[in-house]
Amino acid sequence: MKRRLYIELENCIGCRACLAACTQCGGHEQRNRNYVYDINPFVDTQTMPLMCLHCEDPPCARSCPAQAIQIHESGAVLSAMAEKCIGCQNCTIACPYGIPKFDEEQNLMYKCDLCIDRTQYDIPPMCASVCPSNTLQWLTEEEIENKQRRHDLDNGKWVASMPPLENETNVKINLPGILQGTEKLF
Amino acid sequence: MTEQNKPYEEDNYTHNIHRNRERTLDRRGFMKTMVGAAGVFAVSSLPWGGVAARELWNFADDEDERQKIANVTDVPVGESFDFTYPTEHDSALLIRLAENDYVAYQNACTHLQCPVFWEKESWEMICPCHHGYFSAETGEPTGGPPRRPLPEIELQVQDGTIYAVKVKRYEA
Numbered sequence: 001m002k003r004r005l006y007i008e009l010e011n012c013i014g015c016r017a018c019l020a021a022c023t024q025c026g027g028h029e030q031r032n033r034n035y036v037y038d039i040n041p042f043v044d045t046q047t048m049p050l051m052c053l054h055c056e057d058p059p060c061a062r063s064c065p066a067q068a069i070q071i072h073e074s075g076a077v078l079s080a081m082a083e084k085c086i087g088c089q090n091c092t093i094a095c096p097y098g099i100p101k102f103d104e105e106q107n108l109m110y111k112c113d114l115c116i117d118r119t120q121y122d123i124p125p126m127c128a129s130v131c132p133s134n135t136l137q138w139l140t141e142e143e144i145e146n147k148q149r150r151h152d153l154d155n156g157k158w159v160a161s162m163p164p165l166e167n168e169t170n171v172k173i174n175l176p177g178i179l180q181g182t183e184k185l186f
Numbered sequence: 187m188t189e190q191n192k193p194y195e196e197d198n199y200t201h202n203i204h205r206n207r208e209r210t211l212d213r214r215g216f217m218k219t220m221v222g223a224a225g226v227f228a229v230s231s232l233p234w235g236g237v238a239a240r241e242l243w244n245f246a247d248d249e250d251e252r253q254k255i256a257n258v259t260d261v262p263v264g265e266s267f268d269f270t271y272p273t274e275h276d277s278a279l280l281i282r283l284a285e286n287d288y289v290a291y292q293n294a295c296t297h298l299q300c301p302v303f304w305e306k307e308s309w310e311m312i313c314p315c316h317h318g319y320f321s322a323e324t325g326e327p328t329g330g331p332p333r334r335p336l337p338e339i340e341l342q343v344q345d346g347t348i349y350a351v352k353v354k355r356y357e358a
Contacts, residue, residue, distance in 0.1 A: 061203040070205040078205065 002074070003140050005114065005128060005171045006147070007049065011135040012036070014047035018127035018136060025115065025126045033079075033101065033112040034127060049135060051127065052077060052099045052112035054170035060091035060100055060111070068109070075170040076114035085109055114170075144172055250352040255280055255290070258346045266304035268293075271339055271350045278339055279304060279311070280348065281322055288348060291325050291336035302336065311336070 014036060022032040034051035058077045061069040068084035069091060071077055080091070080100075087107035091100045100111040115125035123129075124138035131137075139147075202210065209215055250272040261267045267280040271292070279293040281304050291311070293302040300315035310328065311320040318330030325336040340351040 058203075062201065064203070067202050070203050070208065072205050 001122065001140050003119070003122065003124075003138050004144060005051075005054075005125060006137045006139045006144055006174070007171065008135055008137065008174045009048045010174065011133045012047045012049055013133045013135075014038075014045060015132060017130045017132060018049050018051075021126040021130040022112075026117070031101070031103070031110065033110060049127070050097065050099075051171070052114070053097060053173070054112075054114055056168040056170065059094040059096065063090040063094035065090065069111075072113075072116055072120070074114075074116070074120060076116050076119065077111075078116060079111050079113040080109040082106075082108055147174070250350070252342075253350045255341075255348045255350055258343065258348060261288075261348070264306050266306075269350070272353060277301060278350070280341075281311075283322060286343075288341050288343065289322060289325075290339040290341055290350060291320075292339065292353065293336065295332055296327070296334040296336060297330070297332040 016036050018034055019032045019036060022028060022034055023030055034049060036047050036049050039046040039048055054075060054077045056075070058069070058071065061067075061071060061077055064080075065088065066084045066086050068080040068086070069077060070081065085108050087102070087109070089102050089109065091109055091111075092098075092102055100109050102109050115123075115127075119125055119138075125136075128136040128138045202208070202212070253271055255269045255271070256267050261280065261282045263282050263285060265282060267282075269278050269280060269290075270276055271278045271290075276292055277294065278290055279302065280288060280290040282288050291302070293311070294300070295302050295313040295315065295318050297313065297316060297318050300313050300318075302311045302313045302318070302320060304322070305312045309322060311322055312318070313320075313330065313332065316331045318332040319328045320326065320332070320336055321328050325338050327333060327335065334356075337356060338354045340354060342349045342351050
């Protein structure tokens, strides 16, 4: 059963458990690979997590001159292969979401790989499995469709990655109502 | 992601970003291909090596067939006689230099294969195309473009008949 990461941004309570989980994840060496933004600092407490959206046509991978960023068959865009990455940071510039991070010491790019060592065996990615407010969810296509349908009924203005943010992505996002000027009804 | 739902037509192996294709054209795969091709070429050249070894170490005692050329009475001293040897496509030239001195050469000029003929007056073999000259005694070129001698044919004279026995191996 193919599952996708689904981000329900409005649920985020800013606990940063996802960051902590990512930091502790195996092979990440104390570096987290996602972000929690304060949307409107000094005004309200709204926060949003953002990790790699795993584009169908990833600019980071296409811009890599060494083919160090690879696409897994599940659609996940993997972190740079250590033996191929030449540290040119093209991917960092190319990504419209500013996702790939660069480690100056190792001269190596690293980014969210959707916990491919877990998700390829259908175990939810670390961030989703620890999220206490269901902001990050690991859902089947069917469940995502049901959610979208429900929200469409309740609120005509609701969109989930539709129209696509920058291009088609494997991670689906439910934009928070505060960005759309509407309130989501549960 | 499948290949079908890509937003553009591109199957570009120089941009090999799909992990399933990681091994299709990487450096190691390329080296394997090169070494494999070298191996194929090496193996396929073995028959030629066999042919060369056969020739060089005389494994082949493929004597040319003994063939009657002419009767002694047909060729006066100083005259020549055309024949073909060892096959009907290899034209050759027999010359009687003295009473008991016969020489024969395959008469395709070693420059560009024009037929060489015997010029009794100058006592030389001449290629008319580019004025190549060959010594009748040895077959060596004495002038003109050719640089290699004419292939010599060994002869036997028995009972008033001249036979061609074999074409001498070319020694560089």
